[in-house]
Amino acid sequence: MCSINGFNFKNENLVLKMNKITSHRGPDGSDIFCNEEISLGHNRLSIIDLSEAGSQPMKSYDGNLVIVFNGEIYNFKELKRELADTYQFKTSSDTEIVLAAYQKWGKDCVKKFNGIFAFAIWNNAKKELFLARDHIGVKPLYYFWDGKQFIFSSEIKAILEHNLPRILNREAFNHYLRVLYVPEPLTMFEGIRKLPPASRAVLKGQKFDIDVYWSVDGDSYLPGSNREIALELEKKVMESVRSQLVSDRPLGIYLSGGIDSSVVLDCASRVRDKIDTFSVGFKLSNKEQAEKFNQDFYLARRTAKHYGTNHNEVLLNTDDVADMLEKMVWHLDEPISNPTAISMMKLAGFAKNKADVVLGGDGGDELFGGYERYRMSVVSDFWQKFMPKIARDSVSCFSEKAKKMDTAAGIDRFSLFMFQKDNILQRVVKEDFLDKKTTRNFFEAEYFLSVGKIFR
Incomplete structure (x- = not known):
């Protein structure tokens, strides 16, 4: 991963401070670009084109565009062939592909990319900053905008290098308590926001606009048996x-022993002979506890042996x-209730x-x-479709689980299955804060009402 940093005024010392605090994201190089309208910073982890030309x-x-890019464009070779007649390439990096694509297609360049990315491009001729984030939001992109001052970064801590108030966003805190992220x-910080996945933004003068360039078609299903x-x-x-699997640097696979990482390993083993796999377990003094909590660890060992990896x-x-x-x-910058974070x-x-x-x-x-709550839904x-209502009502009188299964699809069922319950939260949070x-209301507006149909 790399880090990208920047803001809409000139201050070399400040952008260097942003680079410094995010240097763990890019150990292979660090640099900045500044003019009177913009300051950009980047910390590099070299993956494609390890030469200095890819810095x-x-x-x-032509010197008009300047980019800071974090991510990888998987179809960069195909795009390079498509753009060869319109752009004079100087490097073998996928970063330059983004520049060339933006120069030809403008903000619609993101529709051409297959990859994970967060980037910002300064257009000196238009005095305009273009930002975008990948379709699913794998790569992070945070920003602060108060109508005058615009600051962006791969991490919140870099934005806080600026003299900004550190105020808890109580709405975000309530969401965290309910859904654990x-x-x-x-x-969690008032005034600092995430650029949503599949979004692009343009900053021009005092105007900042965001729009969505891609969305999942909920009615699109694979046909056939x-x-x-x-x-x-x-x-x-x-x-x-x-x-x-395209990389100019060593590549490996995190192997938990579960279906998902094992599928990734299976696919990789079909096109690569030597694969490094990595697994984490728990060193516990109680043998019985060690056996219980290391089941996936032992399964990963057996899976690695089956595929002949360097485990x-x-x-x-x-x-x-x-x-x-x-x-x-x-x-983490802000809390997320992930019990595997330390491991x-x-x-x-x-x-x-x-x-x-x-x-x-x-x-x-x-x-x-893959989770039980999805199967229960x-x-x-x-x-509800096949059991008569009178029968459902009768069973619900004696079974809490049956009562849950009678919940209507949509926000009611989503909140029942996904939200932390009041009786739990009231033990740790004051009533007037909850x-x-x-x-x-947030999830109903964002994920149910906004698409004009019920998600199941």
Whole structure:
């Protein structure tokens, strides 16, 4: 990963401070670009084109455009061939592809990209700053805008290098208590926001506009029989993994032993012979507890053996938790209730010695309905469709689970299955600080009413 930093005025010392506090994101180089209208900073982790020519901030061949880019464009080779007649390339990097694409297609360049990215491009001729974030929001992009001062970065801590008030966003705090993370576009800091996934923005003078360039078609399903769909899905996953194996640096895979990371490994093993895999377990004195909490760790070991990988293991002990807790919180910038955060930090620190790029299975459960609450939602649909209401009402009198399954699809069911409950929150939060409706209203407006239909 890299870090991108910047703001809409000239201050070399301040952009250097932003670079310094995010230097952990890019150990291979750091530089800035400043003129009277803009300051841009970048910390580089070299993945494609390791030469100095790939350093950032990068200018277009005519000097008009300047980019700071974090991410990877998987289809950069195809785009380079398409753009060869209209752009004089100086590097082999995917960063320059973004510059060339923007020069030809303007803000619609993002519709051409297959990848993960967050970037900002300064157009000196138009005196305009263009920013964009990838389709799913893998790469982070935060900003502050008060109508005059615009600041952006890959991390909140860099924005806080500016003299800004540090005020808790109470709405964001309420959302966190309910869903255990802060949904975009909010952050825990009043005035600092996330650029949403699949969004692009233009800053020109005192005007800042954001629009969405892509959305999921909720009515788009793979056609065919179950077997045909399975084969098509396998093909798409294989294509996705293959495209992400392009790297000029060592590459590995986080292997948990679960289905998702094992699928990634299976796909990678079809096109690569030597693969480094990495797993984390827990060093516990109680043998019974060690067996219980290391089931995935042992399964990952067996999976790695099956595929013949160069398997690497690291153990997390109680002292590690105490030593790494503060560091983990510092890196997160704002809280997210992820019980694996410390163990993944331990694993990442270990893997860094052997690989600069690591694939994993994160997001598989969310994408393919891997959690029990997703299955229960499907069961609820069948329960309401095929069971007469009088029978449902009778069973609900004796069963709390049956009562839950009778909840209507939409925000009611979503809040029942996904939100932390009042009786739990009231133990740790004062009543006057806990808004019972704000998160429900937020999710209903953002994800249900806004699409004009009910999500199930």
